[in-house]
Amino acid sequence: MKQGVTRRSLLIGAGGAAVSPLPATPMRRKKGERIAVVGAGVFGAWTAHHLLQAGHKVTLIDAWGPANSRASSGGESRLTRAAYGKDAIYTRMAMESLPQWTALSAVSGLPIFIPAGILFFFPTEEPYVADSIAAHKKFGLPTDVLTQAEMTRRFPMIDFTGISVGLYEPGFGALMARRAVLTLVERFVKSGGSCKRGFVQRPVRTGPRLDELRLSSGERIRADRFVFAAGPWLPKLFPEVIGPRILPTRQEVFFFSPPAGDRRFLPDAMPGWADFNGGDIFYGFPDLESRGVKFAHDAHGVEVDPDTQDRRPTPAALAEIIAYRDRRFPLLRGAPLTEARVCQYENSSNGDFLIDIHPDWPNVLLLGGGSGHGFKHGPEVGRYAASRLMGSARPEPRFSLATKAETHHREVH
Numbered sequence: 001m002k003q004g005v006t007r008r009s010l011l012i013g014a015g016g017a018a019v020s021p022l023p024a025t026p027m028r029r030k031k032g033e034r035i036a037v038v039g040a041g042v043f044g045a046w047t048a049h050h051l052l053q054a055g056h057k058v059t060l061i062d063a064w065g066p067a068n069s070r071a072s073s074g075g076e077s078r079l080t081r082a083a084y085g086k087d088a089i090y091t092r093m094a095m096e097s098l099p100q101w102t103a104l105s106a107v108s109g110l111p112i113f114i115p116a117g118i119l120f121f122f123p124t125e126e127p128y129v130a131d132s133i134a135a136h137k138k139f140g141l142p143t144d145v146l147t148q149a150e151m152t153r154r155f156p157m158i159d160f161t162g163i164s165v166g167l168y169e170p171g172f173g174a175l176m177a178r179r180a181v182l183t184l185v186e187r188f189v190k191s192g193g194s195c196k197r198g199f200v201q202r203p204v205r206t207g208p209r210l211d212e213l214r215l216s217s218g219e220r221i222r223a224d225r226f227v228f229a230a231g232p233w234l235p236k237l238f239p240e241v242i243g244p245r246i247l248p249t250r251q252e253v254f255f256f257s258p259p260a261g262d263r264r265f266l267p268d269a270m271p272g273w274a275d276f277n278g279g280d281i282f283y284g285f286p287d288l289e290s291r292g293v294k295f296a297h298d299a300h301g302v303e304v305d306p307d308t309q310d311r312r313p314t315p316a317a318l319a320e321i322i323a324y325r326d327r328r329f330p331l332l333r334g335a336p337l338t339e340a341r342v343c344q345y346e347n348s349s350n351g352d353f354l355i356d357i358h359p360d361w362p363n364v365l366l367l368g369g370g371s372g373h374g375f376k377h378g379p380e381v382g383r384y385a386a387s388r389l390m391g392s393a394r395p396e397p398r399f400s401l402a403t404k405a406e407t408h409h410r411e412v413h
C-alpha cells in the first residue's frame with residue numbers, strides 16, 4: 001500500500017505461438033543489445049520481458065531465484081487497485097498494468113488475477129475520496145461510491161461501524177504474486193530470455209560506463225546495458241548512490257481459517273479491502289485458494305536488513321491483527337491462525353518509485369522503491385523502465401533519484 005496520502009508486444013506461448021496481446025514497448029534505439037537485469041522480482045521480471053520483446057538479448061540474474069521467499073515479490077497475494085487519491089500517475093499505471101496481468105493470467109495454468117473487486121472504506125470523506133473519484137472519472141474507471149448501509153448490505157462479513165463512505169472498484173482484485181512472477185519468468189525463458197542464479201557483487205567503477213557484472217562465483221557477465229532491480233537490496237549494491245534513500249522495513253501478514261463451509265469469505269463474495277482508518281491503514285484479502293483470510297497492517301515496521309531479518313512473526317504483531325480482526329470482522333473471532341509471513345517494504349522517502357539512470361553510468365538503470373504498493377504496477381513499471389534504459393522515455397521527476405530524500409528509521413512496533 002502506498003502510504004502518506006500527501007501521500008504489444010505479444011506474450012509468446014509455450015509452443016512459440018502468440019497467445020495474448022500485451023501493450024507495445026516502443027523503443028527508438030538500435031535493437032539487439034546485450035542487457036543484464038539484476039533481480040527477478042516483479043520489477044526486474046517485467047522489465048526483462050519488455051526488453052526481450054523489443055528484440056534485445058536479455059539475461060535475468062537473481063541470487064536466490066525469481067520471487068524467492070525473501071524477495072518483496074515472494075508473497076502469496078497482492079492487491080491491485082486504482083484508487084490513489086491525487087496520485088493519478090499511479091491510477092493510470094495500475095489501469096494500464098491490469099490488461100497485462102489479465103493476459104498473463106489467461107496463459108497461466110492457475111489464475112494470476114482474481115477479480116474479487118477492491119473496497120476502500122473511510123471513517124470520514126477525506127480529500128483522498130474525492131480525488132480518487134475524480135481520477136476514476138477522468139480515466140473512465142468504474143467505481144461505486146457506497147454509503148455505510150450499502151456496504152453493510154453488500155459485504156456482511158465486515159462491521160462498518162464508524163465508517164461513512166466506501167469506494168468499490170469492481171474491475172480490480174487480487175494478484176497471486178509469487179505465481180505471477182514465476183509464470184512471467186518461465187515465459188520469458190521460453191521466448192528466448194536467459195535466467196540464471198547468481199549473486200551479483202557490488203559494481204565497481206572502472207570507466208565512464210559499466211562493462212560487466214561480477215558474480216560471487218567468479219563468473220563475469222558482460223553487457224551493453226544493465227538494470228539493477230534488487231528491491232530492498234538496492235541500498236547494499238549502491239551504498240553511496242542509493243544508501244538511505246531506500247529503507248527496508250519489517251512487515252508481517254497473517255492468514256486465518258474462516259468457519260468451515262462458510263462461503264462469505266470466498267472471493268466471489270468478499271472483496272480485497274483496505275480500511276483507511278485515518279491514514280493508519282489495515283488491509284486484507286478474502287480466502288484465496290484456501291490459504292485463509294489475510295490481514296496486514298500497512299504501517300511501516302522497524303528498519304531491517306533483508307539478509308538477516310528474523311522471519312518469525314512476533315506475538316505483538318499477531319495480537320494487534322487479532323484485535324483489529326475481531327473488531328471489523330467479528331464473524332472471524334476465534335478463527336485459527338493458519339499461516340504468517342514476514343517480508344519487507346523497500347520504502348522511498350515519499351513512496352514514489354525509483355526508475356532512473358545511474359548518475360555516473362549512463363548505461364545503468366536503477367529500479368526499485370516499490371514502497372509497499374509496487375507489485376500491481378509491475379507491467380507498466382517494466383515497460384517504462386525498459387524504455388528509459390534504452391533512452392526512448394522521458395525522465396519522470398517523481399521517479400528520479402533526485403527526488404528521493406534520505407529516509408529515516410521509524411519505529412512502529
Ligand SMILES: Cc1cc2nc3c(=O)[nH]c(=O)nc-3n(C[C@H](O)[C@H](O)[C@H](O)COP(=O)(O)OP(=O)(O)OC[C@H]3O[C@@H](n4cnc5c(N)ncnc54)[C@H](O)[C@@H]3O)c2cc1C
Pocket residue numbers: 001038039040041042043044061062063064065066067068070071072073074075077078079080198199200201229230231232233234237251252253296343344345367368369370371372373374375376377
Ligand atoms: C507484506 C507486503 C505486502 C504488499 N502488498 C502489496 C499490495 O497489496 N499491492 C501492491 O501492489 N504491492 C504490494 N507490496 C509491494 C510489492 O510487493 C513490492 O513493491 C514489489 O514486490 C517489489 O518488487 P521488486 O522487484 O522491486 O523487489 P523484489 O521482489 O525484492 O526483487 C528483488 C530481487 O533482487 C534479488 N537480488 C537482490 N540482491 C541481489 C544480488 N546482489 N544479486 C542477484 N540478485 C539480487 C533478490 O533475490 C530479489 O529476488 C507489498 C509488499 C509486502 C512486503
